[in-house]
Amino acid sequence: MLWVESQAMSDVSAKRKPTIRQIAAQAGVSRSTVSRVINGGHWVSPDARQAVEEAILATGYTANHHARSLATGRAGSLAFLLTEPQQLLFDDPTFALLLRGAAEALAQRAMTLVLLVAGTPAERESVAQFLSAGHVDGVILISSHESDPLLDQLIEVGIPTVCCGVPLGHERELSTISVDEVASARTMAAHLVAQGHRRIGMIAGPDDTPGGRYRLVGFRDELGELFDETLVERGDYSYESGLAAMTRMLEHDVDAVFAASDRMAAGAIAAARRAGRRVPEDIAIAGFDDSGLAATHEPPITTMRQPWDQISAQMVAVLLEVIAGASPRSVILDTELVVRETA
Amino acid sequence: MLWVESQAMSDVSAKRKPTIRQIAAQAGVSRSTVSRVINGGHWVSPDARQAVEEAILATGYTANHHARSLATGRAGSLAFLLTEPQQLLFDDPTFALLLRGAAEALAQRAMTLVLLVAGTPAERESVAQFLSAGHVDGVILISSHESDPLLDQLIEVGIPTVCCGVPLGHERELSTISVDEVASARTMAAHLVAQGHRRIGMIAGPDDTPGGRYRLVGFRDELGELFDETLVERGDYSYESGLAAMTRMLEHDVDAVFAASDRMAAGAIAAARRAGRRVPEDIAIAGFDDSGLAATHEPPITTMRQPWDQISAQMVAVLLEVIAGASPRSVILDTELVVRETA
DNA sequence: CATTCGACTGGGACCGGTCTCAGGTTGTCA
DNA sequence: TGACAACCTGAGACCGGTCCCAGTCGAATG
Numbered sequence: 001m002l003w004v005e006s007q008a009m010s011d012v013s014a015k016r017k018p019t020i021r022q023i024a025a026q027a028g029v030s031r032s033t034v035s036r037v038i039n040g041g042h043w044v045s046p047d048a049r050q051a052v053e054e055a056i057l058a059t060g061y062t063a064n065h066h067a068r069s070l071a072t073g074r075a076g077s078l079a080f081l082l083t084e085p086q087q088l089l090f091d092d093p094t095f096a097l098l099l100r101g102a103a104e105a106l107a108q109r110a111m112t113l114v115l116l117v118a119g120t121p122a123e124r125e126s127v128a129q130f131l132s133a134g135h136v137d138g139v140i141l142i143s144s145h146e147s148d149p150l151l152d153q154l155i156e157v158g159i160p161t162v163c164c165g166v167p168l169g170h171e172r173e174l175s176t177i178s179v180d181e182v183a184s185a186r187t188m189a190a191h192l193v194a195q196g197h198r199r200i201g202m203i204a205g206p207d208d209t210p211g212g213r214y215r216l217v218g219f220r221d222e223l224g225e226l227f228d229e230t231l232v233e234r235g236d237y238s239y240e241s242g243l244a245a246m247t248r249m250l251e252h253d254v255d256a257v258f259a260a261s262d263r264m265a266a267g268a269i270a271a272a273r274r275a276g277r278r279v280p281e282d283i284a285i286a287g288f289d290d291s292g293l294a295a296t297h298e299p300p301i302t303t304m305r306q307p308w309d310q311i312s313a314q315m316v317a318v319l320l321e322v323i324a325g326a327s328p329r330s331v332i333l334d335t336e337l338v339v340r341e342t343a
Numbered sequence: 344m345l346w347v348e349s350q351a352m353s354d355v356s357a358k359r360k361p362t363i364r365q366i367a368a369q370a371g372v373s374r375s376t377v378s379r380v381i382n383g384g385h386w387v388s389p390d391a392r393q394a395v396e397e398a399i400l401a402t403g404y405t406a407n408h409h410a411r412s413l414a415t416g417r418a419g420s421l422a423f424l425l426t427e428p429q430q431l432l433f434d435d436p437t438f439a440l441l442l443r444g445a446a447e448a449l450a451q452r453a454m455t456l457v458l459l460v461a462g463t464p465a466e467r468e469s470v471a472q473f474l475s476a477g478h479v480d481g482v483i484l485i486s487s488h489e490s491d492p493l494l495d496q497l498i499e500v501g502i503p504t505v506c507c508g509v510p511l512g513h514e515r516e517l518s519t520i521s522v523d524e525v526a527s528a529r530t531m532a533a534h535l536v537a538q539g540h541r542r543i544g545m546i547a548g549p550d551d552t553p554g555g556r557y558r559l560v561g562f563r564d565e566l567g568e569l570f571d572e573t574l575v576e577r578g579d580y581s582y583e584s585g586l587a588a589m590t591r592m593l594e595h596d597v598d599a600v601f602a603a604s605d606r607m608a609a610g611a612i613a614a615a616r617r618a619g620r621r622v623p624e625d626i627a628i629a630g631f632d633d634s635g636l637a638a639t640h641e642p643p644i645t646t647m648r649q650p651w652d653q654i655s656a657q658m659v660a661v662l663l664e665v666i667a668g669a670s671p672r673s674v675i676l677d678t679e680l681v682v683r684e685t686a
Numbered sequence: 687c688a689t690t691c692g693a694c695t696g697g698g699a700c701c702g703g704t705c706t707c708a709g710g711t712t713g714t715c716a
Numbered sequence: 717t718g719a720c721a722a723c724c725t726g727a728g729a730c731c732g733g734t735c736c737c738a739g740t741c742g743a744a745t746g
Binding site for chain 1 (some may be wrong): 731
């Protein structure tokens with residue numbers, strides 16, 4: 001009876017994942033030594049290390065993340081937090097670019113990405129609770145609006161956070177990764193002027209987003225006397241808003257338009273065409289982001305390329321620094337003018 | 344001195360998250376009772392329950408996920424696994440739809456979504472290891488190709504898995520959520536015929552994907568004698584492949600084309616225009632998916648709508664069933680013809 | 687030759703939960 | 717009144733790691 005039971009036991013343990021104790025037993029060392037080998041292997045004799053490594057290889061041992069997190073207090077994961085109203089974000093190809101980049105950067109570090117969506121108030125509540133419970137080590141915040149109330153919660157909880165764009169008023173407490181919005185807008189404005197355009201309009205983004213405010217600033221600065229207040233419309237970065245803004249804009253005499261996002265540019269192009277204007281012959285239209293949509297659009301859209309891969313890589317890198325104890329810091333990256341067919 | 348030290352201690356413990364022991368002490372019960380209250384609260388006296396609930400409310404206690412996972416053996420999270428070559432997937436708006444739906448469904452159940460990308464061989468390796476280590480309870484597999492080697496690994500490891508589309512040969516071992524491809528294709532083919540078209544071509548997807556194979560089957564079945572083998576081209580669901588396929592197709596006489604994805608349809612429309620054909624006047628072009636791109640495309644694309652919200656909800660629901668011990672099962676959902684302007 | 691130092695090792699406490707199980711109350715039924 | 721069930725409770729053993737610390741041993745130092 002006893003024999004049968006122990007037989008059953010060993011059957012079970014053969015099925016289960018090996019633990020650090022089994023590795024220790026098999027290698028003839030203590031758990032502590034195995035742990036040392038796993039974590040860098042300092043102060044371990046070559047013999048011991050080899051025995052442990054062989055045992056690990058033989059059994060296919062993998063450390064239990066949960067046990068480790070419990071013991072160390074580190075979660076080994078970051079949250080990718082989306083706070084935009086869903087429609088906006090999931091339409092937006094840029095979010096996918098950031099997500100992939102972040103996932104890639106984390107995988108290289110043997111960490112994981114947890115996706116959090118805080119669209120509805122109920123979702124925001126449960127997300128806030130999740131984050132303050134310390135289930136993740138840090139937060140990658142994807143939100144263009146500066147006024148996001150979740151920001152204050154994150155700061156209060158004190159969880160390391162990095163965001164893209166610059167949330168005004170929090171420069172000291174949060175790390176940010178952004179592009180030089182003003183310079184980027186100047187570059188595009190200069191390009192449009194260089195193409196010979198004089199009556200140049202802008203479809204700006206919301207004023208409470210960095211991209212909405214500073215791209216307009218750069219545009220105005222560069223245009224100087226050419227700048228015409230009546231040729232500025234607002235959109236919310238979406239296709240529809242670009243279409244609506246362009247429809248209004250067409251009531252004025254305009255020969256070029258700079259939209260603050262590729263999607264708005266696409267909407268603007270559609271509006272221009274419906275009005276019987278040719279792009280770029282009758283009216284030039286440029287976008288911003290180079291989100292993938294710009295290249296495949298018919299015709300391909302001239303735009304400012306944001307360095308998405310660098311942005312996501314930097315977000316992860318800076319966030320990990322902060323988690324390791326560094327002070328929050330901000331990184332500003334360069335954009336690049338990509339001339340295609342629409343302007 | 345002792346006083347100072349205990350003062351310091353209580354300061355520290357005030358900063359740290361409360362544990363179940365502190366709740367127990369505050370409520371004047373044992374840890375076991377607190378645990379019972381947290382998990383449903385059966386076999387707990389009203390008095391004890393109330394005391395515990397008050398203590399939880401007062402302290403803002405939240406259970407430590409890692410500790411719980413360690414004790415229960417359940418991870419409390421699912422993996423959202425992308426196995427496509429990155430380009431294809433992140434261009435594809437459908438993936439974002441599925442991702443959001445899944446995240447939402449999981450948040451409601453207080454579980455989390457871990458994003459895993461298995462693009463490169465190195466990534467595949469580490470993902471496989473991650474999954475077999477049991478760090479997540481189940482896998483939502485996003486891969487349209489049936490031949491995916493990761494599939495075999497998942498089956499071997501025995502981790503509960505659900506996929507969208509039907510991976511041939513694994514119907515017994517994996518759960519699948521899919522749409523009725525054949526019927527959907529027949530519906531669209533019937534629509535094109537009803538519009539008066541007779542020379543109808545198809546830009547099919549890869550033959551090793553369910554959407555590639557069965558949409559063609561349905562198309563052929565419905566067309567009957569109208570079906571013309573020479574009017575079938577292959578693409579890989581991408582915009583570029585649609586453009587290339589359409590360019591070839593235009594060498595034949597054709598008055599309508601059914602593309603197996605919206606992106607290919609968009610590419611096909613671009614190709615048709617470059618060749619000087621008007622859509623839909625000279626040639627009707629329809630897509631498949633209704634991924635968001637179809638509605639905002641200029642002109643809006645006629646397509647078959649896949650029920651993305653239902654698909655993601657069902658994936659989560661079925662996967663959780665399997666994790667709870669149920670047998671794998673397959674769900675087939677209906678699609679809907681959405682007539683817009685291109686066909 | 688005694689002392690000190692540094693590399694290496696293992697024991698045990700701990701992280702914060704869950705879960706089994708033995709025991710204590712109370713109520714009901716024979 | 718005794719037996720037995722139903723309800724409620726807390727002690728203690730886990731889960732699988734990390735990490736502090738005490739201790740061993742050989743070599744170098746004074």
